[in-house]
Amino acid sequence: MLKLVVCIKQVPMVSELPWNSKTGTLRREMAEGMINPACKHALESALVLKQEHNCHITVITMGPPMAEEVLYEAIAMGADCGILLTDPRMAGADTLITSRTLAATIETRCPDFDLILCGCHTSDSETGQVGPQLAENMNIAGAAYIEHMELNGRTLRMKRVVDEFLETLEMDLPGLVTINTRTYIPRYVPLDGLQNAFEKQDIKLIDADELGIDPKTIGMKASPTRILDVYSPVEEKKNVVMKGAVKKMVDRLFDEYGDRISAAIGKDLKTHDHDEEQT
Amino acid sequence: MTTTRSKPDTDMPSSKEKNNIWVFGDYRNYFRNRVTLQLISRARELAEKTGAKVCAVVFGHDLDEYVNEYIAHGAQIVYVMDDPSLKSYNVESYVHLMADLAGKYMPDILLIGATSFGREFAPRVAKRLSTGLTADCVGLEINDEKLLVQTAPAFGGNLLAKIITPNHKPQMATVRPGTFTEQPHDDTCTGEIVRVLLPESDNMPKNRIRVISSEYQPQRDKKLEDAAVVVCGGRGMGSKKKFKKLFDLARLTDGETGATRPVVYARWAGHETLVGQAGKNIRPQILFSFGISGAIQHTAAVNDSDFIIAVNKNPNAAMMKIADVAIVADANQFCSALIRELRKRLRD
Numbered sequence: 121m122l123k124l125v126v127c128i129k130q131v132p133m134v135s136e137l138p139w140n141s142k143t144g145t146l147r148r149e150m151a152e153g154m155i156n157p158a159c160k161h162a163l164e165s166a167l168v169l170k171q172e173h174n175c176h177i178t179v180i181t182m183g184p185p186m187a188e189e190v191l192y193e194a195i196a197m198g199a200d201c202g203i204l205l206t207d208p209r210m211a212g213a214d215t216l217i218t219s220r221t222l223a224a225t226i227e228t229r230c231p232d233f234d235l236i237l238c239g240c241h242t243s244d245s246e247t248g249q250v251g252p253q254l255a256e257n258m259n260i261a262g263a264a265y266i267e268h269m270e271l272n273g274r275t276l277r278m279k280r281v282v283d284e285f286l287e288t289l290e291m292d293l294p295g296l297v298t299i300n301t302r303t304y305i306p307r308y309v310p311l312d313g314l315q316n317a318f319e320k321q322d323i324k325l326i327d328a329d330e331l332g333i334d335p336k337t338i339g340m341k342a343s344p345t346r347i348l349d350v351y352s353p354v355e356e357k358k359n360v361v362m363k364g365a366v367k368k369m370v371d372r373l374f375d376e377y378g379d380r381i382s383a384a385i386g387k388d389l390k391t392h393d394h395d396e397e398q399t
Numbered sequence: 400m401t402t403t404r405s406k407p408d409t410d411m412p413s414s415k416e417k418n419n420i421w422v423f424g425d426y427r428n429y430f431r432n433r434v435t436l437q438l439i440s441r442a443r444e445l446a447e448k449t450g451a452k453v454c455a456v457v458f459g460h461d462l463d464e465y466v467n468e469y470i471a472h473g474a475q476i477v478y479v480m481d482d483p484s485l486k487s488y489n490v491e492s493y494v495h496l497m498a499d500l501a502g503k504y505m506p507d508i509l510l511i512g513a514t515s516f517g518r519e520f521a522p523r524v525a526k527r528l529s530t531g532l533t534a535d536c537v538g539l540e541i542n543d544e545k546l547l548v549q550t551a552p553a554f555g556g557n558l559l560a561k562i563i564t565p566n567h568k569p570q571m572a573t574v575r576p577g578t579f580t581e582q583p584h585d586d587t588c589t590g591e592i593v594r595v596l597l598p599e600s601d602n603m604p605k606n607r608i609r610v611i612s613s614e615y616q617p618q619r620d621k622k623l624e625d626a627a628v629v630v631c632g633g634r635g636m637g638s639k640k641k642f643k644k645l646f647d648l649a650r651l652t653d654g655e656t657g658a659t660r661p662v663v664y665a666r667w668a669g670h671e672t673l674v675g676q677a678g679k680n681i682r683p684q685i686l687f688s689f690g691i692s693g694a695i696q697h698t699a700a701v702n703d704s705d706f707i708i709a710v711n712k713n714p715n716a717a718m719m720k721i722a723d724v725a726i727v728a729d730a731n732q733f734c735s736a737l738i739r740e741l742r743k744r745l746r747d
């Protein structure tokens with residue numbers, strides 16, 4: 121049986137994010153969580169492999185206790201069991217430390233894994249770094265942005281498009297892939313699936329002590345990067361609203377922003393219709 | 400004059416070669432991929448504040464052309480590893496070589512273009528060097544402590560974060576193509592070329608990923624992602640026929656056409672035009688947005704545009720809120736009027 125490990129992250133549901141409209145900041149503590157979209161594609165690709173081969177899927181997430189929700193959802197979609205890494209000391213980890221913590225978990229809890237699957241990036245931190253760094257940590261073969269997989273024995277054949285090259289790659293398991301969002305459209309969670317997932321209760325909670333990891337090597341304190349400031353770029357926007365007759369608005373657009381438009385399109389624009397008559 | 404020096408890989412660098420700013424020489428698709436030159440240019444500006452030298456590091460085979468280009472665009476030192484075995488891009492060997500070189504020379508800063516290759520390569524190098532890496536930076540500055548302040552988007556560009564790597568070297572960042580502007584090509588520029596010998600082959604990692612085939616599939620000439628002007632349309636354009644006007648407007652402005660998901664589903668435009676979470680991220684100097692409501696799956700991919708002009712009959716549409724200029728009008732009528740006026744103003 122093939123052992124698959126899918127790393128998933130819970131991210132705030134941005135479309136329903138409670139924004140503080142005055143300051144333009146995000147009230148993250150009030151946001152609803154969901155499975156990071158790209159992680160869903162990774163899970164879907166694992167489920168597709170499971171349809172064709174004899175597979176067991178473990179989903180792992182590191183996050184606050186409420187991140188358990190995404191494990192239930194993953195199990196409802198078809199994963200077999202889940203691991204929730206949760207410890208206040210793990211909070212604020214950057215990608216180097218996140219990948220190290222995930223690696224320690226896989227090494228101790230799923231040492232006989234065959235394939236690790238990650239999303240290609242998360243919608244909150246958007247780095248896309250955890251997958252490749254996890255492969256480095258585990259010292260296994262790794263390939264990013266995979267769109268298609270085919271397994272023959274212990275050889276995984278993969279397709280991807282990177283920098284305008286359509287590549288076909290192969291690796292021997294064990295290995296790691298990060299899955300692109302172009303293919304493997306996630307299936308819907310069946311209605312009774314969630315109920316069953318809750319009844320199955322196949323989720324383990326692990327903290328740093330149980331993991332046997334040195335607390336000095338986890339979380340924000342161990343992370344090489346520091347966030348100095350977070351701000352909304354929208355704040356600085358003027359948001360000029362125009363209303364009225366179409367022709368007047370077009371003229372106004374060119375009068376006020378003609379230079380900008382001309383610079384962007386790389387061509388000179390005449391400033392006024394009547395200039396022609398004058399010169 | 401350009402001087403050349405060869406050195407065996409075992410030589411320790413002299414102290415003056417430390418603490419420099421390195422730029423990874425990503426030369427694949429050279430004429431379309433200018434990110435290395437853009438980074439060299441920005442690195443020169445940063446170096447003024449730290450007194451560092453700007454170095455390009457390039458791996459591959461038959462590299463002279465690129466080496467000279469990097470020097471002509473501002474690189475002061477180019478480290479070259481030129482070997483037939485490095486002929487094709489390969490993440491595993493490039494990671495090995497970069498981690499090895501950077502470990503020896505200890506640059507202060509290492510900048511890498513956020514191409515697909517760079518995004519896979521950079522995090523692995525960072526892990527080997529146990530240092531921090533900030534992805535997709537839109538701004539790089541040097542602060543009073545001479546640290547690299549990296550501005551990176553989060554939440555689909557809805558937020559920006561300023562990030563530093565205070566206690567680890569090198570400070571690493573990836574930067575999207577188009578973020579900085581390259582310096583003009585200048586043949587009178589000089590630089591030093593340091594040829595570094597490849598480690599003995601038994602020290603090289605065995606490639607665990609086999610490339611079965613690699614076909615160059617050039618996309619359309621000017622890609623949506625790089626376009627200075629994007630004309631994006633949504634369901635509010637009304638019909639396939641009316642949507643066609645946006646292609647006219649894009650042609651007039653030397654821009655590209657983008658579309659929302661309903662438009663692509665209705666086949667008013669091809670899938671390659673899809674802008675959003677399931678499609679492309681754009682960052683034009685000007686984005687024209689016609690009849691788009693502004694769902695987060697779409698806006699997340701357009702937030703980095705320098706200037707947004709949105710047309711919607713509903714002044715309260717989310718797209719209108721994030722626009723620099725929000726025009727309350729019928730998208731289709733406004734588009735026609737804009738095309739007419741542009742034609743007039745462009746006519747010689």
Ligand SMILES: Cc1cc2nc3c(=O)[nH]c(=O)nc-3n(C[C@H](O)[C@H](O)[C@H](O)COP(=O)(O)OP(=O)(O)OC[C@H]3O[C@@H](n4cnc5c(N)ncnc54)[C@H](O)[C@@H]3O)c2cc1C
Pocket residue numbers: 157632633634635636637658659660661662673674675676677678679689690691692693694695696697710711712713716728729730731
């Ligand atoms: C997982 C997921 C991924 C998605 N990925 C993407 C993606 O990559 N890209 C994407 O675009 N969407 C994506 N979507 C869909 C997205 O949520 C929105 O449904 C979509 O962006 C809406 O497109 P629209 O603005 O064209 O249409 P609508 O939301 O229908 O908006 C039409 C707008 O046009 C205006 N309008 C109508 N008539 C006129 C007129 N005559 N003149 C002027 N204005 C007019 C209306 O006021 C309205 O604001 C995704 C959704 C999901 C769930």
Ligand SMILES: Nc1ncnc2c1ncn2[C@@H]1O[C@H](COP(=O)(O)O)[C@@H](O)[C@H]1O
Pocket residue numbers: 126127128129156158159162180181182183215218222237238239240241242243245246247248249250251
């Ligand atoms: N906290 C986490 N727990 C589990 N997996 C994660 C976590 N953070 C990132 N990942 C994995 O790494 C991928 C890329 O994340 P990122 O590098 O943060 O953009 C995600 O799609 C997940 O597969």
